[in-house]
Amino acid sequence: MASAAMPVSLTAAAAQKHERRRIGLSEVDRVLGGGLVPGAFVLLAGDPGIGKSTLLLQSASSFAENHGACLYASGEESLGQVAMRLRRLEPIGGQLLFLAETDVSAVEEQVAQVKPQLLVVDSIQSLHSPDSAALPGSPSQVRDCATRLLRVAKEVGVPTFLVGHVTKDGSVAGPRLLEHMVDTVLSLEGDPHSGHRVLRSTKNRFGSTDEIGLFQMTEKGLEGVPDASAALLAERRAGVPGSSVAAAVEGSRPLLVEIQALVSAAPAYGSPRRSVTGVDYDRTCLILAVLEKRAGLSLVSQDVFVNVPGGIKVTEPALDLGLALAVASSVREQALPADMACIGEVGLTGEIRGVPRLGARLSELGRRGFRRCLVPAGAGVAGGNGMSLVGVEHVHQAFEVAFADA
Numbered sequence: 001m002a003s004a005a006m007p008v009s010l011t012a013a014a015a016q017k018h019e020r021r022r023i024g025l026s027e028v029d030r031v032l033g034g035g036l037v038p039g040a041f042v043l044l045a046g047d048p049g050i051g052k053s054t055l056l057l058q059s060a061s062s063f064a065e066n067h068g069a070c071l072y073a074s075g076e077e078s079l080g081q082v083a084m085r086l087r088r089l090e091p092i093g094g095q096l097l098f099l100a101e102t103d104v105s106a107v108e109e110q111v112a113q114v115k116p117q118l119l120v121v122d123s124i125q126s127l128h129s130p131d132s133a134a135l136p137g138s139p140s141q142v143r144d145c146a147t148r149l150l151r152v153a154k155e156v157g158v159p160t161f162l163v164g165h166v167t168k169d170g171s172v173a174g175p176r177l178l179e180h181m182v183d184t185v186l187s188l189e190g191d192p193h194s195g196h197r198v199l200r201s202t203k204n205r206f207g208s209t210d211e212i213g214l215f216q217m218t219e220k221g222l223e224g225v226p227d228a229s230a231a232l233l234a235e236r237r238a239g240v241p242g243s244s245v246a247a248a249v250e251g252s253r254p255l256l257v258e259i260q261a262l263v264s265a266a267p268a269y270g271s272p273r274r275s276v277t278g279v280d281y282d283r284t285c286l287i288l289a290v291l292e293k294r295a296g297l298s299l300v301s302q303d304v305f306v307n308v309p310g311g312i313k314v315t316e317p318a319l320d321l322g323l324a325l326a327v328a329s330s331v332r333e334q335a336l337p338a339d340m341a342c343i344g345e346v347g348l349t350g351e352i353r354g355v356p357r358l359g360a361r362l363s364e365l366g367r368r369g370f371r372r373c374l375v376p377a378g379a380g381v382a383g384g385n386g387m388s389l390v391g392v393e394h395v396h397q398a399f400e401v402a403f404a405d406a
């Protein structure tokens with residue numbers, strides 16, 4: 001018979017601080033909320049080839065250097081393959097043990113034997129449990145294996161990373177199946193053609209979920225990008241039509257992004273195209289409709305392409321005004337002033353609405369050398385960093401100010 005749990009003091013437990021151990025990669029630690037607590041059960045989801053194995057190999061070897069032996073169990077790659085990859089990464093001295101295994105009970109056994117400080121399982125879909133007749137990668141196998149590893153993590157207190165491939169065709173069970181079971185869900189995203197990768201947490205029982213980590217994929221693995229705004233604006237050509245700069249906030253960090261729009265005549269047949277990357281598709285359609293109805297822009301027979309260069313996705317309404325101005329700038333073939341940025345949500349009547357954390361956004365813009373910013377009227381912030389602020393009430397008015405030089 002199972003022993004019944006006893007009630008304990010919740011206030012005493014609340015007063016106790018979680019002991020966190022840093023991985024030693026600042027971008028990963030930030031997203032985790034400062035490191036890993038004992039027994040933390042973390043799922044890392046992402047498309048195949050995005051860099052999950054690379055990130056966890058780097059994390060495990062850094063963790064091993066800081067805290068002692070770690071175990072990397074892989075059902076996907078051989079010792080030779082993983083060793084070759086490790087050779088390309090920055091050499092790190094910690095003790096990192098490798099186990100090529102697809103049987104979850106063998107992984108459990110090795111954890112009991114080795115007592116690693118950290119366990120990485122790459123990937124949960126490649127494991128199978130000998131007690132279950134279902135195929136590896138099937139929902140019941142994935143759930144079974146994860147349940148067993150979860151028990152080990154909590155009993156032994158070993159922090160555990162599970163890799164979960166996101167699959168589009170549904171032939172293998174995806175990470176969604178495990179989200180409710182794990183403490184933390186991280187996802188690694190990015191445009192495979194650009195070097196940037198974003199690490200996000202969508203669930204975190206031990207920290208906040210709105211921090212992001214930014215990386216650059218290099219020949220030496222994933223390198224943290226501490227100055228994200230500089231990296232994202234590095235290739236911007238100021239003073240060209242169809243480009244604006246807006247300030248987003250991700251977690252505790254303001255992040256400057258360029259928004260590009262290209263509006264060009266659609267072919268006479270079929271419906272015009274709306275191609276959107278880096279911002280939300282539905283939000284973009286809404287802004288286009290507002291521009292059509294409230295700002296007199298004719299877009300019905302135009303193809304519209306929107307992109308945020310750098311492979312990052314930003315979904316905040318605070319970027320609406322930047323999006324609206326990039327579109328208008330392309331339609332008019334007129335550039336925005338090179339030192340002007342814009343911040344504001346656009347409402348359905350074309351009004352510019354307030355956004356949170358305006359001060360933080362403005363100081364980041366000032367730091368990057370912007371001198372003028374369109375902001376929601378009545379936001380009541382003083383300009384800092386030598387920045388002059390122009391309060392605008394409506395997209396109409398924003399266009400008047402932004403395109404005044406023509």
Ligand code: TYD
Pocket residue numbers: 046047048049050051052053054055085088089217218219220221222
């Ligand atoms: P990988 O970590 O294997 O992706 P996942 O585990 O998510 O499937 O990384 C895949 C890509 O990363 C691969 O195409 C090669 C590239 N890469 C680099 O560019 N530099 C490196 O140092 C490493 C290790 C990989």
Ligand code: MG
Pocket residue numbers: 049052053054076122
């Ligand atoms: Mg992999």
